[in-house]
Each structure stands twice: as C-alpha cells, then as structure tokens.
Amino acid sequence: MDEAAPVIDTSKMNEGQRAALELTEAARETSKARTFAAGLFMGEFNLDGLRPFPEQSTETRDQGDAFLQRLEKILREKTNPDEIDATGEIPQPVMDELARLGAFGIKISPEYGGLGLSQTNYCRAAMLLGSWCGNLTALISAHQSIGVPQPLILFGTDAQKKKFLPRVARGEISAFALTENGVGSDPAAMITHAEPTSDGKHFILNGEKLWCTNGTKAGVIAVMAKTPPKESKGKKKDQITAFIVEMDSPGVEVIHRCRFMGLKALYNGVIRFTNVLVPRENI
Ligand SMILES: Cc1cc2nc3c(=O)[nH]c(=O)nc-3n(C[C@H](O)[C@H](O)[C@H](O)COP(=O)(O)OP(=O)(O)OC[C@H]3O[C@@H](n4cnc5c(N)ncnc54)[C@H](O)[C@@H]3O)c2cc1C
Known part of the structure; x- marks a missing residue:
C-alpha cells in the first residue's frame, strides 16, 4: 500500500472528526521499517524487529x-x-x-x-x-x-x-498535562490554548487539565496546549504545542487532588491555568 495514501476515508466525517483524524495521521510513523507493534496495526506480523532479542552488554x-x-x-x-x-x-x-x-x-x-x-x-x-x-x-x-x-x-x-x-x-518532581474533561483519546478536541504575546517573547496559557499524575507535588510540568494554526500546503493546520511550565508561576492552581482505587498515594490533580505567562524558550 502507498504509505502516503490516507488509510481512512474522511470525506463523510464532520469537521471535528476529520481534524482529529488528520492530527493523528500527521503523527503516523513514516519510517519504512515499521516497529513490530506499528506493523500489527497495519495487519503485518513481522518478527524481524524482535529477533535477535537485544541482550544487554x-x-x-x-x-x-x-x-x-x-x-x-x-x-x-x-x-x-x-x-x-x-x-x-x-x-x-x-x-x-x-x-x-x-x-x-x-x-x-x-x-x-x-x-x-x-x-x-x-x-x-x-x-x-x-x-x-x-x-x-x-x-x-x-x-x-x-x-x-x-x-x-x-x-x-x-x-x-x-x-x-x-x-x-535531583528530585524536583515533574508531571505531564494532556488530558482534559472530555479530552482523553482525542487531543484534537483540546480546549486549553496558548496565544503569543504581541512582542512574541511569551505565550499566555489558559485551560484546565485533568488527571495529572504527580501534579499536586510537581515543581515543573509539561503542558499540551493549542496554539494558533499554521499554514501547510495552502491549508490552515491546528497546532498542539508542549510547554514547560513552572508550577509556581502566577495563575497556576491545583484545584483538586484526584483519588484512585488501588493507587491511593498517587499525587494526581486537576490543574487550572489562568493567563499564565510562559516564556517562548519553554516550548
Ligand atoms: C491512573 C491514571 C493516571 C493518569 N495520568 C495522566 C497524566 O499524568 N497526564 C494526563 O494528561 N493524563 C493522565 N491520565 C489520563 C489518561 O491518559 C486518559 O484517561 C486516557 O488518555 C483516556 O482518555 P479518557 O479517560 O478520556 O477515555 P476516552 O478517550 O473517553 O476513552 C474511553 C474508551 O473508549 C475508547 N476509545 C476512545 N476513542 C476511540 C475511538 N476513536 N475508537 C475506538 N475506541 C475509542 C478508549 O480506548 C477507551 O477504552 C491518567 C489516567 C489514569 C487512569
């Protein structure tokens, strides 16, 4: 099959579904030598990548x-x-x-x-x-x-x-913030967004993230946010950008500690970002 050909017909999808699929397709592995797991998704059972088993020196x-x-x-x-x-x-x-x-x-x-x-x-x-x-x-x-x-x-x-x-x-704890209320497997529906300031030196981050493991203890967190679309091949493409955010920045709040059955000491939180100024160099 031609690698560049779309795997799924998006012509009958609504705009949101199409955007989600295009975002996922854009992240698809392009290397010809697929990993074993990627091959399974394409109907291939190719053990070459697993053998010989890579022993440690x-x-x-x-x-x-x-x-x-x-x-x-x-x-x-x-x-x-x-x-x-x-x-x-x-x-x-x-x-x-x-x-x-x-x-x-x-x-x-x-x-x-x-x-x-x-x-x-x-x-x-x-x-x-x-x-x-x-x-x-x-x-x-x-x-x-x-x-x-x-x-x-x-x-x-x-x-x-x-x-x-x-x-x-040294042990300063870090966390990761992608999931939002209603946005788990479907990051294209993300609401959290970051707009550049007029001088271009910072981004202003707004949104609320759910289920951030380590979030209630973290000093620093990787936050995914929508940023202004970019032109690609004549079409505007939605962008999701990862920012390193200091948890003591003004506008960052841990608003709830989530509790999980079976992992009761997970430091997992809902984190709100209100007009948080993030330096461009933290992208
Ligand atoms: C203990 C724990 C720790 C976590 N830590 C973090 C963290 O540190 N940072 C963070 O950002 N998030 C974290 N999460 C969130 C986790 O990443 C999400 O729960 C996960 O991405 C799934 O999203 P969701 O819960 O909204 O489920 P949904 O996206 O609603 O999915 C529900 C079910 O539907 C299936 N499904 C969804 N879409 C499709 C589709 N198109 N086709 C077929 N099946 C589909 C899924 O496979 C799943 O079985 C954590 C979650 C847990 C439970």
Whole structure:
C-alpha cells in the first residue's frame, strides 16, 4: 500500500472528526521499517524487529545491577508499601532517599546530574519498583516517562537541558498535562490554548487539565496546549504545542487532588491555568 495514501476515508466525517483524524495521521510513523507493534496495526506480523532479542552488554547489565541493588535495599529497609497505600501519602524521607540515590534521573546523562543508565536498565528498575509498591512506581515513572525529563532528553534545546535536567535529576518532581474533561483519546478536541504575546517573547496559557499524575507535588510540568494554526500546503493546520511550565508561576492552581482505587498515594490533580505567562524558550 502507498504509505502516503490516507488509510481512512474522511470525506463523510464532520469537521471535528476529520481534524482529529488528520492530527493523528500527521503523527503516523513514516519510517519504512515499521516497529513490530506499528506493523500489527497495519495487519503485518513481522518478527524481524524482535529477533535477535537485544541482550544487554555485560557493562550495561553490571551498571543496572549495581543500581538495582541499592534501590532494592531502600525499598526493603525504608519503605512500607501497605502503609503508603493505606495513608495515601508517600513519606518525604522516602522521596528524599530515592532522590539521593538518583532514582529521579535514571536516564538523564551524568553531564546534567543523572545516572545515565540505559532504557533497559530503567525498565528493570520499573519492574523492581512495580514488584514492591505501585504508588512509588507511578511517582518515579510518570516523572521520567511522561514528565519533563524524557521530552527534554529527546527534543530539548541545550539551554532547556542545562536549566531543567539538573533540577529534575535531583528530585524536583515533574508531571505531564494532556488530558482534559472530555479530552482523553482525542487531543484534537483540546480546549486549553496558548496565544503569543504581541512582542512574541511569551505565550499566555489558559485551560484546565485533568488527571495529572504527580501534579499536586510537581515543581515543573509539561503542558499540551493549542496554539494558533499554521499554514501547510495552502491549508490552515491546528497546532498542539508542549510547554514547560513552572508550577509556581502566577495563575497556576491545583484545584483538586484526584483519588484512585488501588493507587491511593498517587499525587494526581486537576490543574487550572489562568493567563499564565510562559516564556517562548519553554516550548
Ligand atoms: C491512573 C491514571 C493516571 C493518569 N495520568 C495522566 C497524566 O499524568 N497526564 C494526563 O494528561 N493524563 C493522565 N491520565 C489520563 C489518561 O491518559 C486518559 O484517561 C486516557 O488518555 C483516556 O482518555 P479518557 O479517560 O478520556 O477515555 P476516552 O478517550 O473517553 O476513552 C474511553 C474508551 O473508549 C475508547 N476509545 C476512545 N476513542 C476511540 C475511538 N476513536 N475508537 C475506538 N475506541 C475509542 C478508549 O480506548 C477507551 O477504552 C491518567 C489516567 C489514569 C487512569
């Protein structure tokens, strides 16, 4: 099949449905060598990407083992998962201990104060955490899987890396804000928006985000917002932009802590942004 051809006929859709689909299609993987999972969506069962199974080198496995031993010692000796879930709170000394170990900067390069471990070692740490305490797993993994560290590692400017990575590696908690009331799987319907100021130096952010894991404890948060449409091939295209937002900025409010059955110590919140001034360099 021609990769460029639309997979779904959008001609009979309403404007909102078409916009949502076009946004999703624009993000579609374009590489010819599809990942195994992407292939499944296209009806392919191609095991080439999975074999031979990528084993760790001795060096990276040893690095991971050393970290996991220290992490396991803290979990066993300093944390009580039943108490954390029963009280709905993670004690601050536990957070401090994990921060001293480097558990908030597992994949961040040592240049920025992190441990510089591999993705596989990060996954091994998540497995160990998950076998012990779901609440700690959510804290640590939301911080560095969807929070500020990973997008900066992948796409951040040098200035952003220098400014934010040392903070989050040291244990300043980060969060991620995409979902809104009625906007979960369908980000094209997003209401939160950010308009540039007349001098172009800032954006003014307005909206309300739902279910932000770590949001009630975060110092910094990645926020998705609609920004003015851009022209592409003669058509105006809606834009969604990711901003790094300081939680102590004027106009940022945690208005509710959401509680989840089975993850009672999740620091998950509804966060409102009212005329929050975000510097352009935080895109
Ligand atoms: C514990 C927890 C933590 C979370 N943390 C965060 C966070 O940190 N930051 C954040 O932004 N969000 C967070 N979320 C929100 C989460 O990302 C959303 O719940 C998720 O995107 C789904 O959105 P929704 O709940 O609105 O469900 P909906 O979008 O309403 O979907 C409901 C069901 O319908 C299905 N569905 C939807 N559209 C289609 C379609 N077109 N075709 C077929 N099936 C469809 C879905 O698969 C799903 O089964 C969290 C949620 C939970 C439960």
